[in-house]
Amino acid sequence: MKKTGWVPVPGGIDSVESVESVEAARTADTAQRPDSAEVRKSGPAGVPATSRVLRAGVRTVVFLCLATVLTHAALVFLHVAPSNAVSQRYSRQINAWVYPLFEQNWRLFAPDPDSVNRQISARTARTAADGTAQVSEWFDLTAVDNAAVEHSPFPSHTAQNELRRAWTSYLELHGGSDESRSARAVMMQKYLRNIAVARTSDRFGKGAAFIQLRVVTTPIAARSADGTRTAQGTPKSPETRLLPWWKVTPDGN
Numbered sequence: 001m002k003k004t005g006w007v008p009v010p011g012g013i014d015s016v017e018s019v020e021s022v023e024a025a026r027t028a029d030t031a032q033r034p035d036s037a038e039v040r041k042s043g044p045a046g047v048p049a050t051s052r053v054l055r056a057g058v059r060t061v062v063f064l065c066l067a068t069v070l071t072h073a074a075l076v077f078l079h080v081a082p083s084n085a086v087s088q089r090y091s092r093q094i095n096a097w098v099y100p101l102f103e104q105n106w107r108l109f110a111p112d113p114d115s116v117n118r119q120i121s122a123r124t125a126r127t128a129a130d131g132t133a134q135v136s137e138w139f140d141l142t143a144v145d146n147a148a149v150e151h152s153p154f155p156s157h158t159a160q161n162e163l164r165r166a167w168t169s170y171l172e173l174h175g176g177s178d179e180s181r182s183a184r185a186v187m188m189q190k191y192l193r194n195i196a197v198a199r200t201s202d203r204f205g206k207g208a209a210f211i212q213l214r215v216v217t218t219p220i221a222a223r224s225a226d227g228t229r230t231a232q233g234t235p236k237s238p239e240t241r242l243l244p245w246w247k248v249t250p251d252g253n
Contacts, residue, residue: 072102080104099184100191103165118142119216120167122196124208125245136204138214141196163199166192167215178244194252213243 075097078087087094098104121138128134141163148159170192173185180186196211218238 115220117218121214122200123212124200125210126208139203141199166195193246197248208248210245212245215241
């Protein structure tokens with residue numbers, strides 16, 4: 001049969017327009033339909049943008065954590081290292097970061113262990129309803145810490161160091177006087193007072209108006225290489241230091 005280029009149209013001449021409309025709609029639909037590979041690549045709407053935001057957030061958090069860790073390690077290293085040009089130049093920033101939470105009781109290449117035993121006790125005072133002063137008994141704060149360390153296979157940093165380091169820092173800044181002569185000395189005085197207030201509140205209850213600390217220092221006797229006590233290692237008599245009464249404030253300042 002000879003091809004004429006004519007296409008039979010069912011339904012007569014009146015259906016030509018409807019057939020052309022259907023074909024045009026099919027062509028437009030095919031042109032607008034995205035390729036299946038592109039659909040698989042892009043995924044549901046909004047997913048790629050959300051994933052990018054999450055990945056960026058995770059990277060930011062990881063970067064900040066690493067930066068904080070590295071900064072902390074560097075500042076603590078400068079704090080315990082021998083004095084040098086860098087530590088002297090940035091001593092203010094180093095001390096602001098380290099004290100009082102990250103203070104170290106040792107020095108790189110030159111350890112400085114304690115050579116004394118200290119017993120820190122506290123008592124509180126308040127005014128009764130009739131106007132008389134009520135003073136509590138002495139509460140041994142050091143004994144509580146020692147008991148927590150001795151009876152725990154994994155003692156906390158707080159039980160081991162918080163009270164002890166607070167007192168040694170107070171002693172370094174005040175010496176034999178209890179007058180605070182610098183902003184850091186005032187801070188350490190408040191820090192030591194607040195530790196004592198928190199611990200005595202568990203024992204005597206809240207509401208104390210004043211608190212006082214007593215520190216009994218006993219030197220550790222020196223020993224020879226074989227472990228025997230030498231003549232120079234005879235322990236000295238304990239020294240007792242009674243601190244002044246400190247006012248207790250609700251906000252700790």
